Amino acid sequence: AQSVAQPEDQVNVAEGNPLTVKCTYSVSGNPYLFWYVQYPNRGLQFLLKYITGDNLVKGSYGFEAEFNKSQTSFHLKKPSALVSDSALYFCAVRPSTGGFKTIFGAGTRLFVKA
Amino acid sequence: DTEVTQTPKHLVMGMTNKKSLKCEQHMGHRAMYWYKQKAKKPPELMFVYSYEKLSINESVPSRFSPECPNSSLLNLHLHALQPEDSALYLCASSLSFAQGYNSPLHFGNGTRLTVT
Numbered sequence: 001a002q003s004v005a006q007p008e009d010q011v012n013v014a015e016g017n018p019l020t021v022k023c024t025y026s027v028s029g030n031p032y033l034f035w036y037v038q039y040p041n042r043g044l045q046f047l048l049k050y051i052t053g054d055n056l057v058k059g060s061y062g063f064e065a066e067f068n069k070s071q072t073s074f075h076l077k078k079p080s081a082l083v084s085d086s087a088l089y090f091c092a093v094r095p096s097t098g099g100f101k102t103i104f105g106a107g108t109r110l111f112v113k114a
Numbered sequence: 115d116t117e118v119t120q121t122p123k124h125l126v127m128g129m130t131n132k133k134s135l136k137c138e139q140h141m142g143h144r145a146m147y148w149y150k151q152k153a154k155k156p157p158e159l160m161f162v163y164s165y166e167k168l169s170i171n172e173s174v175p176s177r178f179s180p181e182c183p184n185s186s187l188l189n190l191h192l193h194a195l196q197p198e199d200s201a202l203y204l205c206a207s208s209l210s211f212a213q214g215y216n217s218p219l220h221f222g223n224g225t226r227l228t229v230t
Contacts, residue, residue, distance in 0.1 A: 032216045043118070043204050043221030044157065051216045090156055094216070100145060100170055100208075102219060104156035 002027045004093050006105035013081045014113050021076040021108045023091030033074045034092040034102070035065055044090060050074060061085070081112045117141055120205050120222035128230055129195060135225045137188040137205030144210040145169075146188045147219065148180060151202045163188060164210050195229045202226050 004025045013019045025031065032051055036044040048059025055067045065076050074091060091105040118139045127133050137146070145164050149157035162170035163182040171180075177199075179191040188205055202224045209217035 034218055036219075036221075041223070041226075043120075043206075043223045044219070046218040046220065049216065049218055088154070100147070100162040100164065100211075101159060107154065107156055109154075 002093070002095065002103055004091055004103050004105040006089075006091055006108045008108050009106075010109045010111060012111045012113065015083050016080050019076075019078050019081045019085070019110065019112070021089050021091075021110060022073070023075060023105055024071070024073045025091070025093045025103075026072065027093050027095055027103065029096050031096050032094045033065075033067065034094070035059065035063070035074075035076050036090045036092060038088040038090065038107075040087075047076070047089075081110075083112045083114050086110055086112045118205055118207055118220050118222035120203075120225050122225055123223070124226045124228075126228045126230060127192065127195065129197075131195075132191070132193045134192065135190040135203055135205075135227075137190075137222055138186055139205075139207045139220070140186055141207060141220065142185075143207035143217075143220070144185060144212075145208045146182060147206040147208075148188070148190050149204040149206060149221075151204055151224070153202075157204055161190075192227075195227075197229050200227055200229045 034049045035047040038044045050057045050067045058064045088107050090107050093103045121136045148160040151157040160174045161180045166182045177194050181189040204224045205222045206219040
């Protein structure tokens with residue numbers, strides 16, 4: 001079965017410190033990988049995607065993600081966290097074989113302390 | 115600001131009511147989606163329309179009835195809902211397979227539905 005795992009329910013980090021939110025996937029082929037962020041009472045907002053090419057992808061608001069094919073991972077990173085980064089983060093995968101279904105991870109709540 | 119607009123933002127309805135949720139986008143996306151999201155959980159796919167035709171129905175109960183009147187609009191008609199249907203209903207759009215398959219989803223801010 002195809003799946004996306006976000007092993008941490010919550011990540012706590014101090015403002016100014018680097019942050020990492022982990023994601024691994026089990027999807028056949030070469031899927032398309034995405035990160036979304038959700039603030040309270042809002043919809044999901046696209047942050048970045050990996051399709052092919054450079055393993056380090058840069059996205060919105062200073063976020064970046066590192067793709068590792070051998071480990072089937074796509075970890076979200078930011079060099080210096082802001083309190084305003086506190087939100088719910090979803091890793092998502094869309095199989096490259098076609099179709100409209102996106103597989104979401106369970107989500108990781110990021111809490112940045114001032 | 116989101117480019118996908120959903121109305122209303124909040125809706126409270128009784129189990130015998132009929133109501134509709136509306137979604138609009140003007141990005142030229144030809145794939146539109148309804149998702150249901152419970153608190154602190156990932157969104158669950160309900161329906162997908164591609165070029166105004168229903169492409170996916172994830173075995174959603176018939177008390178939920180989707181409609182796609184044109185390429186910019188998506189409706190979700192609600193009838194005889196149950197309290198467990200209370201959730202955040204999200205509309206999303208994306209480029210279709212023919213337009214560019216690796217397109218991300220663009221979400222609206224959702225309708226917070228409470229069934230009493």
